Amino acid sequence: MKCAFVTVGTTSFDDLIACVSAPDSLQKIESLGYNRLILQIGRGTVVPEPFSTESFTLDVYRYKDSLKEDIRKADLVISHAGAGSCLEALEKGKPLVVVINEKLMNNHQLELAKQLHKEGHLFYCTCRKVLASWK
Amino acid sequence: MRRFSALMCVLILAAAAGAVAAFLILRIWVVLRSRDFMPRESLSILVVAGSGGHTTEILRLLGSLSNAYSPRHYVIADTDEMSANKINSFELDRADRDPSNMYTKYYIHRIPRSREVRQSWPSTVFTTLHSMWLSFPLIHQVKPDLVLCNGPGTCVPICVSALLLGILGIKKVIIVYVESVCRVETLSLSGKILFHLSDYFIVQWPALKEKYPKSVYLGRIV
Numbered sequence: 146m147k148c149a150f151v152t153v154g155t156t157s158f159d160d161l162i163a164c165v166s167a168p169d170s171l172q173k174i175e176s177l178g179y180n181r182l183i184l185q186i187g188r189g190t191v192v193p194e195p196f197s198t199e200s201f202t203l204d205v206y207r208y209k210d211s212l213k214e215d216i217r218k219a220d221l222v223i224s225h226a227g228a229g230s231c232l233e234a235l236e237k238g239k240p241l242v243v244v245i246n247e248k249l250m251n252n253h254q255l256e257l258a259k260q261l262h263k264e265g266h267l268f269y270c271t272c273r274k275v276l277a278s279w280k
Numbered sequence: 281m282r283r284f285s286a287l288m289c290v291l292i293l294a295a296a297a298g299a300v301a302a303f304l305i306l307r308i309w310v311v312l313r314s315r316d317f318m319p320r321e322s323l324s325i326l327v328v329a330g331s332g333g334h335t336t337e338i339l340r341l342l343g344s345l346s347n348a349y350s351p352r353h354y355v356i357a358d359t360d361e362m363s364a365n366k367i368n369s370f371e372l373d374r375a376d377r378d379p380s381n382m383y384t385k386y387y388i389h390r391i392p393r394s395r396e397v398r399q400s401w402p403s404t405v406f407t408t409l410h411s412m413w414l415s416f417p418l419i420h421q422v423k424p425d426l427v428l429c430n431g432p433g434t435c436v437p438i439c440v441s442a443l444l445l446g447i448l449g450i451k452k453v454i455i456v457y458v459e460s461v462c463r464v465e466t467l468s469l470s471g472k473i474l475f476h477l478s479d480y481f482i483v484q485w486p487a488l489k490e491k492y493p494k495s496v497y498l499g500r501i502v
Contacts (some may be wrong), residue, residue: 154332155331155332155362210365227332227333228337228461229336254462256463257462
């Protein structure tokens, strides 16, 4: 059974959190073989309600001193395109999907995501496509 | 007669303003061109830690620095508690790993933010000027040998203040700017501004080295 970790660093990325924690998204995630989803929501205003059933657990928190443990436990990391988050996940050798926050200035994060994708280190997408990329 | 003396006053003022401007331009040129290669045992360093990722990146950079770079003065935005925590963890970690480090002092200074994420550009001008007004006294008090930054808005007033210290003949401060690893093809706004004002401008991707041949490229260093 697998664990997925979603991180937005110190930013606010409500679109991603909302998308991933919507009921039909959670169903889809579970159907793909994941029984645990951890959401690190940073400064976001969308705060999903954590829950734990027999088959699925949703954890939600804002910050931790270090995300190393959650990254280590994860089978898949879904991250905003911040350099710190990307580098940490890649250093731990985790499959990484980067989601671009289209609402940021100049969307400068896209450059890094594109380059690392070109070098074969990750996949990137926008919020709308994030569930499709999960597969 | 009165008109003539009024005209004379204006001319004298204009000449004085011109002379001051010329002097400043000359000083700026001299400071930007000077390269101080005197070997030193230690270098006091002022590190600008911007929000989130910037702080993470700069601490990764500092992880490789030797003890010669001390004391370390960190500057963070007054609204940024996260960076303060990260810095304290970093320094404690460093002290733990190498006991001889324990006596290296570090300081955390706070200044108002130049620009909040998504803040409008016109209001950014005012907050930046306000930051300059407050960062110069800090730079003047600390008088670091070297300023290290990697791109948050906070670093522009700091670097300009450091430059001012040199222009006023108080101290030549080495300015080292490391563009964020996020910047693959284009420079950040801070980068574009500080490209001309820094002593060492480091980029982490080859495309940028091509666009800015005067920059330093050492591969990914964070």
